[in-house]
Amino acid sequence: MTNNRDAKRTGLNDTAMARVLLKLRGQKLLTHLVLILFGLMMLYPLLWMISSSLKPEEIIFREQGLIPTSITFDNFVNGWNALRHPFSHYLFNSAVITAGAVVGNLLACSLAAYAFARLEFPFKKFWFAVMLGTIMLPLHVVLVPQYILFSELGWINTFYPLIVPKFLATDAFFIFLMVQFIRTLPRDLDEAALIDGAGHWRIFSRIIIPLSTPALATTAIFTFIWTWNDFLSQLIFLTNPDMHTVPVALRTFLDSSGDSSWGPMFAMSVIALGPIFGFFLAGQKYLVRGIATSGLK
Amino acid sequence: MTTHTKRLTRRVLPALAVVGAMTLTACGGGDSGGDGSDGGDVTLRVAWWGSDERQRITEEAIAKFEEQNEGIKIQPEYSTFDAYYDQLTTQVASNDAPDVFAVEIRRLGELARGGVMADLDGLVGTDDLNQELLESGAIDGVQYGIPTGANAFAVMANTKVFEDAGIDLPDDTSWTWEDYMELSAELTDTTDSGLYGTQISNNDAFLKIFAAQRGEAFYGEGELAVSEETVTDWFAYQLEQIDEGATPDGPRSVEIGENVETSLVATNTGAMGMWWTNQLGTLTAGSGEEVELLRMPSDAGAQTGGMFLQPTMFWTVSGNSAKQEAAGKLVDFLVNDPEAGAIMGSDRGLPMNSSVLDSIRDGLPEADVKSLAFIDDISDETDVPPTALPGGAGEIPNLLKRYSEEVYFERMTPQEAAAAFITEANSVLS
Amino acid sequence: MTDIQERPPQADAEKPQPAAAGRPPGGVGREHTLQIRKRRRKEALIAHLFLAPWFVGLIAITSIPLLASLYLSFTDYHLIQDWGWVGFENYRTMFTEDPRFLKALSNTTIYVVVSVPLQLAFALALALILDRGVRGLPIYRSIYYLPSLLGSSVAIAILWRKVFGADGLFNEFLGFFGYEGTSWVGDPSTALGTLVVLNVWTFGSPMVIFLAGLRQIPPSYYEAASIDGAGKMRQFWSITLPLLTPIIFFNLVLQLIGAFQSFTQAYVVSGGNGSPADSTLFYTMYVYQKGFNSFQMGYASAMAWVLVLIIAVLTAVNFMMSKYWVFYSDK
Incomplete structure (x- = not known):
């Protein structure tokens, strides 16, 4: 893979490089943010399943929230x-x-x-x-x-x-x-x-x-x-x-x-x-x- | 057009398979593992559907049977209900049916008439069984199936939701369909948003009761007996429930579906609904509240309450089985032995053997005690249990659900849906 | 490996040669033709050796059930009752007397037309983003793949209601904008849409294939292009995309076949009956219903073979079209 940063590093003075880096980092941060948010959205059903597996069985459908109010490993053991x-x-x-x-x-x-x-x-x-x-x-x-x-x-x-x-x-x-x-x-x-x-x-x-x-x-x-x-x-x-x-x-x-x-x-x-x-x-x-x-x- | 004999039915496909077998002889060593009969031992393959709990207690009872009957080994086969018939029919079509298997009433007639099952007369003791219910396993006088137990279809009410709404439980001996609707709508109105009076049921048992109250049977010989007018009124009643706010709106109703655990009563988001009595335990556990059984409503001029005892499922023996005697012994043990009864309780419906029932009565869980009391209560009012249904009856519930949905979303009027339902049902039934 | 390194591919940076000039024209002399014929025969022999397992499988395992089902499609084969030969009756019935068949066909067509391009575009876009040396790439790739692992699970029936049910995530999201939605899985006008989303959601498989395809492109092509001063966009259009076309083609062909046959997700989400009001009745689900609920396996087989025909025609068209846009480096 060609690396942009390496290419840019040569022939730039420090401040210009810092600016470029900052811009790049900002862009990357944004990319990551989007990728993570998107990932979370994709994973919601899975998270729900994991959370439900940790809830006492009777309350799985009674309780709506994603975060279990009480955690138990009974489902795993049973x-x-x-x-x-x-x-x-x-x-x-x-x-x-x-x-x-x-x-x-x-x-x-x-x-x-x-x-x-x-x-x-x-x-x-x-x-x-x-x-x-x-x-x-x-x-x-x-x-x-x-x-x-x-x-x-x-x-x-x-x-x-x-x-x-x-x-x-x-x-x-x-x-x-x-x-x-x-x-x-x-x-x-x-x-x-x-x-x-x-x-x-x-x-x-x-x-x-x-x-x-x-x-x-x-x-x-x-x-x-x-x-x-x-x-x-x-x-x-x-x-x-x-x-x-x-x-x-x-x-x-x-x-x-x-x-x-x-x-x-x-x-x-x-x-x-x-x-x-x-x-x-x-x-x-x-x-x-x-x-x-x-x-x- | 179909003049071929059954012999051909079962032979053509194997013949095709033999071609393959020959090309693969090198790899195809060994006998199929299950039915080895070494040293005079008999191995029975026994199939049923159900969840882990049923599988556990059935195997426990089977172990007891093996203890008492040396020389008979049991090879269980089970799967979840949706997959059960896929497995069973594949085996039946391939001439490889289990020796003993469970079926529900909707499929009994079809399979028995197809020559799949053995006559159980003389193989299974039936003297102590509820004779009326036993009739439901007979076709043209031949006993193909032994009912495992019985249920009734009833209204169930979540007492906590009623209490919170400040509304009393209705008097179920006198309530009418109008009352049921008004009460449900009132419950929806007085409780918080997100709570409903009742939820839609398009179970065929509901329609059967609805029709019986008008003096109509659901099935006739190879066709529906229920009138178009009754089906129209039934669809119209469903629609009105939605329109009046007695139930959630159409899409929500479809989403809730028939699953018991996610039902409104089980999640404390609804006051009433209609289920089989053996589902009371699940509803009670799910909601964590008291759930009461109520009679189905009926109109003032009704000829009967229409409620009935339904055989939960049947044990049957394969007609091809070479071990019918041993198979009969097992079925006999499962329905007549108090020890088996004590282990399996009411899992396949309340036992219908009077002596088994008496011996386990005290040990039953609370929900079963309640169901038993309820069934005793209504015993004077119930109709006779249904007899074996026409072929194709297994498809009727889906058909009913589909046309109900056409009505909820006003793609069809109740009248149109009823006419279409009856036409399609009659083309399916035989 | 050494001999490979000695001979790096001669890549044209501007545009990979679409069709290298084939083999040298056959020799003139008789001896030469004989030699070629001998070589060809030997190659055919070797090819059959390579194909031997497949041939055995085709004859012994695949073809028998296949031919059996073709035969049965001309019968009224019933799993339990007597049956016999009916000729083309099944085929006639489904097109003239079976509105549910047509409904299933149209549902499936809509599903295929909408969800396949969406899923592929999605998969390709994410593969391109993830291929660009994003840090933590393996983590993202894994996260995005997870839904595909879950897609055919029996739990998906409940999980999908948690997303598109009346009290699901999607309605909560809409709630921010003051819109109160109802149950998307329960409404016949939107239920099919949620299955499209479900299919797009499991874009992991084509994405992985795209990613693998991207890595199959020799980096020397890009290096050469960079030296020639081609920008990123230029490189994408003239190197990445053309070289990826066999993979795009592969994904397209198979997603199309897969979508026409899609069963599990719709079956699990709708509880096996195409609810609500047949709006999610897929072709294969109807085949299944006819075969295993009505036991009319003959009719089900006929439907299956109509599906084979439909898919085969589409695939053939696909292959014919591929001449115009798919580029193979081995030509």
């Missing part, structure tokens, strides 16, 4: 222990599925994406269209056939239906994502390598993959978040409560005919946000480690 297993059990199940899905998507989708982005083969356009087409059908109408398929395979109440398809690149979204990213990489890189005698596997693993860190990070983060939050397929394929995951467990707190445990639900929702937020925090530095920060400088 929520953690309310279900068949401690909540950690569901976090663990979700973590296993999510980890499998992330690895599967990274491997399978990047392979497919390389072929679509860099290689020539017959009917490429057709297959690309098919690939995009598979994203277009809503999940709900394939659910029953999928269930039959997986139950014929004996996969109901195992994690296979949620993990194996990822290793077979069924999330075409990410293939498309990586195709688009790879296509922003100048082709002379791999052509040079090709002339140097490198094979496609070498180009893929040594050039494209390292240069696609942002795309891979995006894939990893999105897969993580979507799998972590996915409800319907986990509900359908995992009916045994021992196999329940976080989204399914969270809904166990609710009953539309009344008697929902809103307090524990909010508390566990806050906890369930932890891993995805953590993963995002950890992963986001790779998001920006593109060409800009790699050896190409």
Whole structure:
């Protein structure tokens, strides 16, 4: 990144520089102020949820304010222990599925994406269209056939239906994502390598993959978040409560005919946000480690 | 047009799946985990919906059952109500239904007529059960479902809001719909802004009672029996409640919806509302105040009070289950065993087995004691419980809600909405 | 990596070359053609190896349910009752006898047309602001991403009422200006609008993709441009924007597909029935209602395939248009 301040520093006398700096700082302060205010507005629902998770359950809907009048951790304690297993059990199940899905998507989708982005083969356009087409059908109408398929395979109440398809690149979204990213990489890189005698596997693993860190990070983060939050397929394929995951467990707190445990639900929702937020925090530095920060400088 | 047999229904999709299975044989090892029957043990899959509390006590009761019946293992499957039927129907369509599962009355008829459920005659003891209520689980003389318990739909009043307004609770033995509206409007006027007399209910039980008072049944054979005039008057009454300020305005009413915890009575922002008796506990806990049960109002010339006992839900056994005997044993235990009754209390409605009820009566929570007393009180006035509803009845509540909303926002007149509602309902019902 | 560093890309600072001159024209000699053919065959083979997992998944997992649903769309498949072949009956019914289908279609179209451009503009604007070396960038990025984490949570039903309900934040805000609003989620004329806002609110995903895309642009382009004296605006218009077009295109295609299919948020916020008065009845929600509430999975499948057609046509148009505005550096 070019830095304005460094550029301006040379050839200015002290007072002029101070004035410029002051102006700059004012501008920056304003930027920050706007960004923070905007952030707070964006976060209001989340803050409300956190605040509610700390209120005694009976007063969550009776009390309007954002600041709790009395703080209790009962919802966390009760929520953690309310279900068949401690909540950690569901976090663990979700973590296993999510980890499998992330690895599967990274491997399978990047392979497919390389072929679509860099290689020539017959009917490429057709297959690309098919690939995009598979994203277009809503999940709900394939659910029953999928269930039959997986139950014929004996996969109901195992994690296979949620993990194996990822290793077979069924999330075409990410293939498309990586195709688009790879296509922003100048082709002379791999052509040079090709002339140097490198094979496609070498180009893929040594050039494209390292240069696609942002795309891979995006894939990893999105897969993580979507799998972590996915409800319907986990509900359908995992009916045994021992196999329940976080989204399914969270809904166990609710009953539309009344008697929902809103307090524990909010508390566990806050906890369930932890891993995805953590993963995002950890992963986001790779998001920006593109060409800009790699050896190409 | 649909002349195919059921056999085909269940075969075509598996056939499609087999193609996939063959291509994947390498990966597809193992049996589906749940129904292993090693060493003569029987594993029953049991499904129900509900929140964490119901899940906890049901599992506790199940553990008791497993203790008493060596060789039978229970594999519970549960989810929240909204997701329950997604799961269940997927399994039913895939020929993989749980051995025992709960359904509500609106879906019982449809599933039973679809050949999904087993005849429970001889599998479950029914002698001590309330025979009138038991009837509601029978279709054409075959007992497909055993009711878990009963509820009544009633008016509930937050005494604190009444007290603060300086208004006495009404005499519910004689009040009319006009009284209900006037009282609600008065409560809204005399209390602070932000407090309301009542909130809208578009529950089909309300309309059922409203119709019964005019001598009309809600459902007939595969269609609605309620008259267009009655539905028109009912919609008009809802609209008038909004116009008179008895309830919040249209958008607010929609926002409040049917959620019990966020209802006006539960948040001390409204005096009255209509709910099922098993929701009294939640309302009381939410508001932190006394909530009283009141009879539904009725007009002077009414033929009946119209109130009725509703089976809260039914236990049923899958018609495909190879373990129907064990499944019947479990259902029998859940509805007839005093120990099970003591653990589960009134969670699935007030128990309808007289001996179970007697044995747990003293241990019931306060709200249940109140509900029980109320149901005893009105027992002379109640109509017979509903019998199994036509197919498609599960969609009627949403339909009713949608047309109610068309009326609140004056996109349709009550007359138009009633006509459209009846037409659409009859096209859905079978 | 060493060989890469030896060959930095030859960037034209003024304007990145839109279409480098393709490959050298094929050789003249016969031997040469043979060689090319052999090379091509080898490349195709390698391509299929790279695609192998995807092909297996397509055949074994994706295609079966897909084809099953296509077949079922020509039946009156009912999850519980008997069913049989009905030909095009489902397709005819939905366009001629089903006002709710048309309502769902129009709701969804409005939603897509309004919320997709808004969300993308928002995401791009914030990505650009955040890319400009603001201090504490990771913190802002995380904060702005948080709503997207929460967007499909079951808690959002209550939380959205806290913002757009009668006593929600938005009305409190309006209260400062002396305007007394009612419930925005409860009014059929505004409920769809709140869902648009909800979608825009979860702009985190496209923003992250934009940010990643921005970092994919070689800084040497900017350096060269600076040396040539191109200003910030100039750099934005002639470097950032053209080089970002594949990513903008990607986001556009996928947000469009995603918005047409959007389900969870509307389902959770409206309690699953498109309330009030069908004003938030989305296409996929109606598909879901028909399939899982009415058990008419055949009809639901037909609707799903109409949706596939709509999306496919739009996507194809999108791809055709992309020739005119999307710039790939690999050309």
